[in-house]
Structure formats: structure tokens, C-alpha cells
Amino acid sequence: MADVTMTVWRGDSSGGAFTDYVMPAVEGEVVLDVIHRIQAGPAPDLACRWNCKAGKCGSCSAEINGRPHLMCMTRVDELPPGEPIVVAPMRTFPILRDLVTDVSFNYTMARQVPPLAPRKADAPDGTFRMMQVDVERGQEFRKCIECFMCQDVCHVIRDHEENKARFAGPRLFIRYMELESHPLDTNDRRELLRQRMGLGMCNITKCCTEVCPEHIKITDNAIIPLKERVVDASYDPVAWLGRKILRRSKRPAAEVALDAPAFAAPTPADGAATPAASTGSRS
Amino acid sequence: MPDYESHDFDVIVIGAGGAGLRAAIEAKERGLRTALVCKSLLGKAHTVMAEGGAAAAMGNVWPEDNWKVHFRDTMRGGKMLNNWRMAQLHAQEAPDRIYELERWGALFDRTADGRILQRDFGGHRFARLAHVGDRTGLELIRTLQQRAVAVGIEVFMECKVLRLLKDAEGRVSAAVGYWRPSGEFVIFTAKAFVLATGSIGKSWQYTSNSWESTGDGHAMAAWVGADMIDMEFVQFHPTGMVWPLSVRGILVTEGVRGDGGVLRNSEGKRFMFDYIPPMFAAETADTEDEADRWYDDHINNRRPPELLPRDEVARSINSEVKGGRGSPHGGVFLDIASRRSAEYIRRRLPSMYHQFKELAGVDITAVPMEVGPTCHYAMGGIRVDADTEATTVPGLFAVGEVSGGMHGANRLGGNSLSDLLVFGRRAGVAASDFADGRGGAPTVGDSEVATVIAEAKAPLERDDGESPYDLQHDLQETMQNLVGIIRTESELTSALDELDKLEERCAAVAVSGPRTYNPGWNLATDLPAMLTVSRLVAKGAIVRRESRGGHTRDDYPSPDAELGTVNLVQRIRPDGEYTLDPEPLLEMPAELRALFEEESH
Numbered sequence: 001m002a003d004v005t006m007t008v009w010r011g012d013s014s015g016g017a018f019t020d021y022v023m024p025a026v027e028g029e030v031v032l033d034v035i036h037r038i039q040a041g042p043a044p045d046l047a048c049r050w051n052c053k054a055g056k057c058g059s060c061s062a063e064i065n066g067r068p069h070l071m072c073m074t075r076v077d078e079l080p081p082g083e084p085i086v087v088a089p090m091r092t093f094p095i096l097r098d099l100v101t102d103v104s105f106n107y108t109m110a111r112q113v114p115p116l117a118p119r120k121a122d123a124p125d126g127t128f129r130m131m132q133v134d135v136e137r138g139q140e141f142r143k144c145i146e147c148f149m150c151q152d153v154c155h156v157i158r159d160h161e162e163n164k165a166r167f168a169g170p171r172l173f174i175r176y177m178e179l180e181s182h183p184l185d186t187n188d189r190r191e192l193l194r195q196r197m198g199l200g201m202c203n204i205t206k207c208c209t210e211v212c213p214e215h216i217k218i219t220d221n222a223i224i225p226l227k228e229r230v231v232d233a234s235y236d237p238v239a240w241l242g243r244k245i246l247r248r249s250k251r252p253a254a255e256v257a258l259d260a261p262a263f264a265a266p267t268p269a270d271g272a273a274t275p276a277a278s279t280g281s282r283s
Numbered sequence: 284m285p286d287y288e289s290h291d292f293d294v295i296v297i298g299a300g301g302a303g304l305r306a307a308i309e310a311k312e313r314g315l316r317t318a319l320v321c322k323s324l325l326g327k328a329h330t331v332m333a334e335g336g337a338a339a340a341m342g343n344v345w346p347e348d349n350w351k352v353h354f355r356d357t358m359r360g361g362k363m364l365n366n367w368r369m370a371q372l373h374a375q376e377a378p379d380r381i382y383e384l385e386r387w388g389a390l391f392d393r394t395a396d397g398r399i400l401q402r403d404f405g406g407h408r409f410a411r412l413a414h415v416g417d418r419t420g421l422e423l424i425r426t427l428q429q430r431a432v433a434v435g436i437e438v439f440m441e442c443k444v445l446r447l448l449k450d451a452e453g454r455v456s457a458a459v460g461y462w463r464p465s466g467e468f469v470i471f472t473a474k475a476f477v478l479a480t481g482s483i484g485k486s487w488q489y490t491s492n493s494w495e496s497t498g499d500g501h502a503m504a505a506w507v508g509a510d511m512i513d514m515e516f517v518q519f520h521p522t523g524m525v526w527p528l529s530v531r532g533i534l535v536t537e538g539v540r541g542d543g544g545v546l547r548n549s550e551g552k553r554f555m556f557d558y559i560p561p562m563f564a565a566e567t568a569d570t571e572d573e574a575d576r577w578y579d580d581h582i583n584n585r586r587p588p589e590l591l592p593r594d595e596v597a598r599s600i601n602s603e604v605k606g607g608r609g610s611p612h613g614g615v616f617l618d619i620a621s622r623r624s625a626e627y628i629r630r631r632l633p634s635m636y637h638q639f640k641e642l643a644g645v646d647i648t649a650v651p652m653e654v655g656p657t658c659h660y661a662m663g664g665i666r667v668d669a670d671t672e673a674t675t676v677p678g679l680f681a682v683g684e685v686s687g688g689m690h691g692a693n694r695l696g697g698n699s700l701s702d703l704l705v706f707g708r709r710a711g712v713a714a715s716d717f718a719d720g721r722g723g724a725p726t727v728g729d730s731e732v733a734t735v736i737a738e739a740k741a742p743l744e745r746d747d748g749e750s751p752y753d754l755q756h757d758l759q760e761t762m763q764n765l766v767g768i769i770r771t772e773s774e775l776t777s778a779l780d781e782l783d784k785l786e787e788r789c790a791a792v793a794v795s796g797p798r799t800y801n802p803g804w805n806l807a808t809d810l811p812a813m814l815t816v817s818r819l820v821a822k823g824a825i826v827r828r829e830s831r832g833g834h835t836r837d838d839y840p841s842p843d844a845e846l847g848t849v850n851l852v853q854r855i856r857p858d859g860e861y862t863l864d865p866e867p868l869l870e871m872p873a874e875l876r877a878l879f880e881e882e883s884h
Contacts, residue, residue, distance in 0.1 A: 012799065028527020030642070040752035044803030045796030049324070051493040054533045054638055056421065057327045073641050096464050097800040107325065107440075115433040116388040127382055129397030135390040139415060142390055142422060146326055182388065 004076055005084040006034050008046065012097045019043075020084065025076065031085065032060055032071035035099075047098035055213060058147030062099050063088045068149035068211050090152040091159075106148050109168045113175055114192070114256060118184040130183045140221060141178035143214040146171065150208035150218055156201045167198035170208035170218045177222035180229065188256065190233040195253035199223070199230055287459075287468035287736065291725075292318045292437075293718040294711075295458060295473040297444050298500065300328035301420075301703035302683025302710070303479030304427035305380075309711025310477075311434045315718055318437040320460065320471065322495050325438050326428045329481050329493055330703065333420025334536035334634065336402055336412025337704070338697030339377035343398040345409040345581060350374040352408055355878045357698060359562070360406040360592045361662070361691020362832040362842070363879075364513065364850065367871040368669035369689040373698070373705050380704035381413050389426040391415055403541040406592040406695040408566070409581060410541075417536050417632045423700055442469065445808060446735045447476065447503050447679065448727055455507060455678035456725035459735040463805060466798020468736050472725045474718035477672075477680040477710050478504060478665065483517075483816045485755075485809075487658035488763035489532035491523055497809040498816030500685040504665045505815060510675040511853045512687040514816075515823030516662035516833040518694055519768045521596035523657025525614035530642045532657040535617065535635060537696040539652075540589045542631050543578060544619035546600070547651065548608035554615075555588035558599035563591055594693040594832050597656040601768055604655065614655030620648055656768055660699065662690040662833055663823065666852065671713035672706055678717065682710040688850075692832025740798075742807040748793030751807040758785055758813060766821050771837045775825045782818050789814060818861065823851050826863055 004025045007018045021038045032050055039046050050060040053072045060071040065079065065086050079085055093101035122129045150170035156163050168176070176193055179185050193199045206219045216222075294310040296303045299321035311317040321328065340353040353374035358365050381399065385391065391413050392400040403410045415422040431438070444460035458471045480500030484492030505511050522535040540546075548554045559567045567588050568574035574587035589596065600615050610616055619628055625648035629636050632647070639645040639652060664687030665674050672680045683703045690698065742751070765778035789810050794803040829843035830836050849865035856862060 026529065028643075029529045033529040039802055040750070040756070044750055044752060044794060045801045047800040047802060051323055051327045051329070051495065052332050053493065053530070054332070055641070056418070056634065057331045057493075059323065059327050075641070100464070100800050102464075103324070110429075111432055113429075115429065118386050118388075127398070128385060130390075130393055131397050132393040132400075135393060138390045142415070142425060143418065144425075145331075145421065179388075182390070184386075184388075 002082075004034060006031075006038065007084045007086045008035070008038070008099070009088040010046070010098050011095065013095050016095075016098075018086070018088075029076050030072055031064055031069070031074045031076060031087065034076060034085075035071060035087070047096070047100045049100055056145060058145030058213075061090055061147045061149050061152065063090060063152075068152050070147060070213050073213060090148065092152045092154070092157055093148070103148050105164055106146070106151060106169070106171060109172045110175070113172065113179070114187050114189055116179060116182060116185050117187040119186050128184060134183045137181045137221075138178045138183075140216055141174040143216055144171065144174055145214060147213060149211045149213070153207040153211050155203070155205060155207065156198065163198065163201065166196065167201055168193075170202075170223065172197065173199065173202070173226060174216060174218055174222040177226050180226065190230045192253040192256040193226060194230045194233075199226055202227075287470055287732070289470045289472065290318065290439075292316045292471065292473045294318075294475045294477065294714050295320060295471050296477040296479055297321075297458060298328070298479035298481060298683070298685070299325055299438065300330035300479060300481050300683060301423050301427060301700060302707040303328075303477065304424070304431050305704050305707025306477045306479060306680075306682055306711040306714065307436050308427065308430055308434055309708050310715045311431075311436045313712070313715045315715050318439060318471070319431065320439045320442050320444060320458070322441065322443050322463070322499075324440050326424055328424060329496060330420045330424045330700070332491065332493070332534060333423070333700055334417040334534065335404055335538040335541065336414030336419045336697050337377070337381060337423065337700035338404065338407060338411045338695065339381045339413055339701050340374060340409075340411060341378045341381065341399060341401065341413070343394055344401045347582075348409040348411060351878055353377070353411065354875070356407050357695060358691070358879070360695040361693055363691065363847065364832070364868065365691030366669050366688030366869055367875060368869065369706070371875065372669060372709070373689060373702060376705045377701035380701065380708065384423065384426050384704070387426050387430045389422050391422070402538060403578075403590065404537055404696040405540065405590040405596065407697065412541075412697040414538070416630070417538050417634050419700065423703075439469075443805065443808060444499065444503070445739055447507050448731050448735075449507055449676070450726045453677060454721070454725075455676055457727040457732075459732055461739065461798070461808075464800050466801065466804070468739075470727065470732060472727055474721040474725055475678055475680065475714040477682060477714050478685050479681075479683050479707070479710075481684045483661045483813075483820070484658045486758055486762045486813045486817045487767070488759040489523065490658040491520060491532055491534040492658065497813050499809070499812045500681065501661070501664060501819070502812035502815040504674060504676070504679065504681060504685075505819065505853075505855045507676050507679070508854060508857065509679065509681075510666035511819055512663060512666040512850050513692070513823065514661075514663035514687070514819040514853060515827045515851065516692050517658060517820060518593060518660040518662060518833045519597045519656040520659035521593055521600050521656055522617055522654040523659075524638075524643065525610070525653050525655045526612035526643060533638070533642070534657065534659070535652060535654050536632070537593070539617055539619055539632060539635060540587075542619065542627075543622045544589070544617055545587070545622065546589050546596070547616045547618055548603045549610060550608060553589075554603050554608070555591065555596065555599055558595065558602070559588050559591070560595060563595070567591065592693055592695060594835075597768060598835055600654075600656055610653040612653050614653040616651040617654045618651035620650055625649075660684060660694055662692060662694055663687045663820070670709065672710035673713055673717070678721070680710045680714045680717075682706045692834065739808050742792045742794045743798065743804055745791065745793035748791045749788055751792050751794060751803055751810060754785060754788055754792060754810060755806060755813070758810075758817065761785070762817055762820075766817070766824060769835050769837050770824050772825060772828075775821055778821045779818070779825075782814060782821065786814055815855075819853055822861060822863055823853060826851055826865075
């Protein structure tokens with residue numbers, strides 16, 4: 001078989017450049033296999049993340065020919081033959097080294113999600129009854145493997161470091177929707193989403209949905225329904241009247257956020273500091 | 284000023300798969316200063332790969348099920364070498380641990396009346412596995428990860444631990460490691476340490492395990508003198524992918540067979556009917572008709588032979604391939620396409636469907652898969668006390684795959700996820716109690732720390748030497764060829780010779796580049812553990828001159844009555860010498876023994 005040329009971005013937060021590696025082609029390989037052969041040969045220190053090599057852990061996300069993919073699920077023979085395969089790190093996150101980026105932004109936002117607050121048990125033995133049809137909605141979102149490619153392509157934070165402090169991003173929006181639609185949950189996170197998680201900043205371009213390796217309908221099944229719920233909470237006259245009659249008003253976001261564990265509740269620092277903005281140049 | 288940072292906690296858990304997460308949650312909820320240290324990002328540990336489900340006798344599908352049946356299945360699957368007390372606790376407590384996950388947000392598949400649905404798996408008499416399609420491990424790790432975040436555990440991600448250090452009284456007091464992103468060194472001191480580092484599979488060529496499964500915890504415990512038990516028992520999962528070569532070894536869930544899939548050879552024959560061992564004959568169907576009726580009626584029919592325990596199925600596949608009746612790429616055929624509707628297959632086995640479609644170009648709803656055995660799981664490991672997961676070294680606890688005893692000579696599918704939960708919680712309790720009772724601040728010797736750091740840096744300081752990748756490749760080839768699924772004395776002995784040579788070469792490995800996120804260097808620091816663990820496996824395999832469970836000897840093809848009464852205990856002495864002693868099994872109380880005396884079901 002012919003050779004395969006892989007053009008890989010090498011560098012760190014101070015900058016870097018693309019380097020060509022010409023490797024013999026091997027039948028049936030995925031991009032990650034070629035990266036591994038480069039490591040075992042010409043570049044033992046080429047940095048990349050990977051774990052399961054079967055599309056289940058979401059570690060090996062990278063931009064292949066300009067588009068985010070899992071390297072372990074991208075077959076070399078499905079890319080244009082005879083052309084170099086360009087592999088670059090995800091652009092939205094600060095570079096650590098080569099193909100490895102600092103994805104801590106996602107973990108920071110995850111810490112601010114107020115956790116599940118389950119209702120009382122349904123049966124005397126402490127167990128719950130949930131119908132399959134009711135769990136399937138949440139199950140769609142729980143398929144998420146946290147590859148963060150949806151975050152990578154999101155216009156709100158790609159090339160807009162300044163938005164990260166007030167925008168949870170598609171990965172976290174499906175987590176919020178999962179909790180909102182969870183049959184056992186009693187928490188209300190709508191004001192938090194509106195005021196602090198930047199739900200309104202999403203303009204529904206569906207880029208996130210297009211790159212999801214789990215084929216989760218992020219925009220249609222999570223972001224749009226969340227937007228509708230948040231609007232309902234704020235402007236629905238019936239709900240407004242109901243709140244008046246019941247003398248309840250929506251809790252402020254800061255108060256809702258207190259349902260998040262104390263150490264993880266948003267602090268002034270979360271609002272002010274942006275994650276290290278050393279994205280490095282990619283010539 | 285030392286050139287490393289330090290952190291102090293009450294309890295440090297090393298490894299953030301299901302076992303480590305569950306242990307850390309327990310310690311944190313008990314109010315201890317708890318941290319979790321893991322080699323990868325949080326949520327990426329190998330638990331995420333578990334597919335089929337978590338075994339727990341909840342009786343939601345078959346009310347006849349209970350912990351005694353589960354206990355009996357587990358012991359028989361383990362060929363009676365299991366620590367009976369672990370098997371008992373596991374069977375008794377697994378249902379509570381599953382329901383607890385549900386309170387923390389897990390969304391399992393449901394029965395028609397809204398309970399947790401349970402699926403059939405090999406060696407389990409009743410449908411017993413709580414599951415979410417074929418991505419149960421992801422559900423489990425995500426639920427525990429989110430719980431860990433909710434209770435506020437500090438997580439040190441992408442941090443590799445190199446060595447454990449003891450204080451003057453012989454208690455484990457510190458762990459030395461480095462941050463993979465920066466390459467900077469770090470010391471964790473604590474009153475109690477829990478090892479939850481998972482598997483050893485990366486020492487073999489074809490494995491379902493990820494790069495992380497280098498036996499770090501096994502080796503670190505052995506290096507501080509902990510007892511290691513039954514290291515010769517390594518499970519080769521019967522169904523790994525075999526083609527294309529680049530995906531060889533990737534797991535194909537047992538759920539395919541639990542949901543109706545059957546194994547066929549190149550002649551189209553369901554060959555498993557030819558391999559029913561006497562121990563399981565009474566409960567295994569001997570005609571295809573009976574086997575097929577069983578899926579709907581477990582009471583009046585016996586189980587299909589495709590659902591025999593994994594060791595039996597893996598050996599049978601091996602024999603078919605050796606006998607020239609294999610598939611084109613050296614496996615056998617796993618056929619669910621001709622037996623279930625495409626819609627059913629896509630609903631029950633979505634990730635298998637995608638895995639084959641995308642990696643092999645195979646539509647499993649239309650044609651059979653090609654599968655063969657793959658190195659999957661270490662039954663052996665660190666010897667622990669059943670109730671507390673305490674190792675034989677004070678201050679050190681071990682849980683999950685890194686511990687030994689629970690699964691005996693062979694683990695049943697589905698018993699791993701429940702093992703993580705049951706003993707993860709117990710280790711968290713016991714480590715907390717130990718930390719509470721340990722007076723004074725843990726101390727650590729600076730010179731010992733310096734030695735560990737110097738050893739770790741050495742490969743970067745050599746100007747030329749061998750690539751760690753070449754060494755890893757040769758180790759994998761050695762273990763695959765000489766300490767694989769079928770073993771003989773002469774090959775095992777030459778494996779030890781090879782390991783001697785590899786050990787010498789390891790001392791001269793050189794890597795280039797900086798310490799920051801350098802996978803070549805990271806691999807160089809994994810190699811010492813891989814070599815130690817490989818040696819323990821080979822040494823145990825030589826002395827166990829019988830075939831039992833995951834250990835098959837060509838030169839001793841039958842079980843040996845005497846060896847069936849002992850565990851093989853290995854230790855590394857302070858002078859580096861390995862010792863091995865057979866020790867009698869723990870004695871099972873009469874009321875549990877009685878469960879095995881009614882031999883028909």
C-alpha cells in the first residue's frame with residue numbers, strides 16, 4: 001500500500017508549527033493508529049490523549065482536516081486518498097502540548113451544576129419506579145462521552161475567550177437538560193441557566209449537534225427545550241399569575257446555585273477570571 | 284527547597300475508575316479530607332469501557348433470584364478458589380449499591396412495571412445485570428463522577444503515582460508521583476491510601492485494556508511488601524474484535540450472547556455444544572431447541588452453552604481456531620444478525636452496532652461478527668481482608684481489579700461493576716476508620732523521595748539507549764506468546780528468562796524531549812510496574828500445575844484436587860527476591876457449603 005502523510009501540529013503554549021510524518025499505510029487503520037506509530041518511531045514525545053480506542057471515553061478529540069473528530073474512530077481510508085491528513089489540537093482550549101489541550105474549563109463549569117435532588121422513594125423499600133419512556137430522554141444525554149468537541153466548535157467560545165466565564169456550553173446544556181427532564185429531580189435550575197450559564201448566547205447554529213460522535217441532538221433536544229423552559233419561567237403570564245397566587249417567585253440564580261456544593265458554587269472569581277488564555281499561535 | 288510540591292490529606296485514593304470513585308465518595312461523606320489521584324482526565328478510566336452491566340440479585344426479572352444464588356454462581360464461576368467472604372458480601376450488598384446509584388442520578392433501563400431491568404449473562408443463573416443498553420460502564424462512571432463532584436472531593440487529574448513510601452513503623456505514609464502535563468513531581472502524604480488502579484492487561488499484545496492498565500497498583504503494593512494472591516489467573520475474554528488488525532482485542536460485550544447471539548465455526552456449527560464441561564452439564568442445554576427456548580423460559584429449560592463462564596468459552600474458541608475451523612481472520616463467528624431483528628439489535632446493542640460499523644465496516648444486524656479471545660481482566664491481585672479491603676501492609680487498602688480473591692480463578696461477567704461498588708464503599712469506610720485512628724502526621728524520608736525522583740528522571744538523562752516503545756512491544760509479545768491463554772512449563776520458564784533480559788534493557792531506556800506531556804517518558808515510567816506484574820503472573824503460572832478457570836496448562840490439562848485447596852501467595856522481599864507459598868483457602872462456613880451440596884439446580 002502507498003504511504004500516508006500526516007501533518008501534525010507540534011508545539012506548546014508559546015507557539016508551534018505543523019510537521020509532516022510519512023508513514024507506510026496499513027489496512028483498516030484509524031488516525032490514532034498512525035499517531036501511535038509516529039510515537040513508536042520518529043517522534044516518541046508526540047503528545048496526544050487517548051484511552052479506550054473504541055469511541056467510548058472521548059479522550060482523543062482533535063481537529064482532523066479542520067474538523068473535530070475522535071482520532072480513534074476516524075478511518076484513514078475514509079479520508080481523501082493521496083492528500084496529507086492534517087491533525088491539529090482543539091482550538092477552543094489552551095494548548096498544553098502538541099495535540100493535548102487544557103480542557104479544565106469544562107470541569108470548572110461541571111462543578112457549578114446543582115446536582116440531582118431526588119424526590120421521595122416510590123416504594124416502601126426505598127426504590128423508585130420510572131417508565132422506560134421517561135428515562136429515555138435523559139439517557140440520550142447521558143450517552144455523552146465528554147469529548148468536548150461540541151464545546152470546541154461552539155461559536156460563543158471558539159475565539160471568544162472572554163465568554164467562557166459566563167457560558168456553560170453545549171456539553172453542560174445537555175447535562176442541565178438531562179437533570180431538568182430527570183424523572184426523580186426536584187431542583188429548578190432555570191434562573192441559573194438564564195442569568196449565569198449564558199443559555200441566551202446560543203444562537204442555534206447546530207454546529208455542536210453536527211460534530212457529536214454519539215449523535216445526541218444537542219440543539220433540538222436540549223438547548224431549544226431549555227430555552228423554552230427558561231422563557232416560560234420568566235414570561236409565561238399563567239406561570240406569573242400562579243406564582244403571585246402561591247406567593248412564590250423564581251429564586252435568584254445565585255440562590256439556586258447554592259444547591260451546588262458549597263465549594264463549587266460560583267464565586268466572584270468564576271465571574272471575573274477567564275481560564276488561562278494562552279492559546280498559542282498555530283502557523 | 285525540594286523540587287516538588289506536597290499535599291497532605293487524611294485519605295488518598297489512587298485511581299478514579301468505579302472503585303476509586305466509590306471509595307473516595309465514602310471517605311469524603313464521612314468527613315475526611317479526601318483526594319483522588321488519577322492518570323487520565325476524570326471520567327476516562329477503564330470502567331467507562333464496561334458494556335454489559337452490573338450483577339446484583341435484585342430479583343426484578345426473576346423473583347426466584349437472591350443473594351445465595353448469586354453467591355453460588357460466583358463461587359462456581361471462580362472454580363471455588365474465591366475468597367468466600369468477599370463473594371458473600373458482594374452478593375448480599377450489590378443490590379443496595381445499584382439502588383444507591385439510582386438515587387445519585389443513574390438512569391438504568393426499566394422493566395414494564397418501572398423497576399430496574401436485568402439482563403442475562405454468562406454463568407449467572409438468572410437475568411441479573413442492571414444495565415443501560417451496552418454502555419453501563421459509562422453510566423456508572425458518570426454517576427460516580429458527578430457524585431464525587433457534588434460531595435466536593437479534590438481530584439488530581441493526569442497525575443501518575445510512581446511509588447508508595449512507608450514510615451519507620453512500616454505504615455504507608457506517602458505517594459510520590461508527577462503531573463503528566465507539566466512533568467513536575469508531587470508528594471502526597473496521608474494517613475490511609477486506597478489503591479484502585481485497575482488492570483494489568485497492557486503487558487499483552489491483544490487486550491481490551493487501555494494504555495493505563497499497566498499494573499501500577501499491583502506493582503506498588505508488591506514493592507512495599509504486600510501479599511499478592513493468585514496472580515496466574517488472567518481472564519481472556521472470549522469475544523474481542525479480530526479485524527482489522529488495528530482494533531484487534533477491543534471488547535465485544537457478552538451481552539451479544541445474553542441477548543441471543545450464538546457462536547459458530549467456519550462450518551456454520553454452534554460448536555459450544557461440544558465443549559460443555561461436566562461441572563456445568565446439569566444446567567446447560569444440550570440441544571439447540573432447548574437453548575433457544577431458554578431465553579423466554581429460564582425455569583423449564585437449561586442455559587445455552589454460549590453462556591458458559593468466560594474461561595470455558597475462550598478456551599473453546601481457541602480450540603476451534605487451532606482445529607482449522609476458524610473465521611478468515613483467525614477468530615470465530617458471533618451471529619446475532621440471523622437471530623434477532625435489526626431494530627432489537629440496534630436498541631439493545633447500540634455501541635456494538637456503531638463499533639463494528641465504523642471500525643470494521645461490518646453491519647452486525649446483517650452479518651456475523653468475527654471474534655476471538657482478548658486479554659481482559661486480572662482475577663489475581665493484592666490480598667485483602669474481605670470486610671475492610673485492608674492489605675497486609677498497614678495504611679494500605681486495595682479495591683477493584685487491583686485486589687485479588689473476590690473472583691477466584693475466573694470472574695463472571697457483570698461481577699466487576701458490582702465488585703467496584705460493594706468493595707469501593709467498604710474500602711472507603713475502612714480507610715476512614717484507619718485514618719481516624721492513626722495518630723500524628725505521616726512522615727516521609729527525603730532521601731527516599733529523592734531516589735524515586737532520580738529513577739524516574741533517569742531515562743531523560745541518558746544520551747542514547749533503547750526506545751521504551753520497543754521494550755513495551757517486546758514485553759507484549761513475550762507475554763502474549765509465552766504467558767497467554769494456553770500455557771506450558773517450558774514456555775513459562777523461557778518467559779522468565781525473557782523478563783530478566785527485558786529488566787536489564789529497561790534500566791537503559793532513553794527518551795528525548797521535555798518532561799511536559801511526554802508520552803515516551805510516561806511509558807518509560809510505566810515499564811517497571813509492567814515488568815514486575817508480568818513476573819508475578821509467570822511465576823504463579825509455573826507453580827499452578829493444573830488447568831483451572833483463567834489458567835490453562837497444556838501440560839496439565841485437568842484441575843488438580845490439591846491445588847484446588849490453595850491460593851498462591853507471592854511477596855517481594857526487601858532484597859528484591861520473589862517468594863511464593865501455597866496457602867490453604869479460607870474455610871467456608873457449613874451453611875454456605877451446603878449451597879453447593881445440592882448439585883442439580
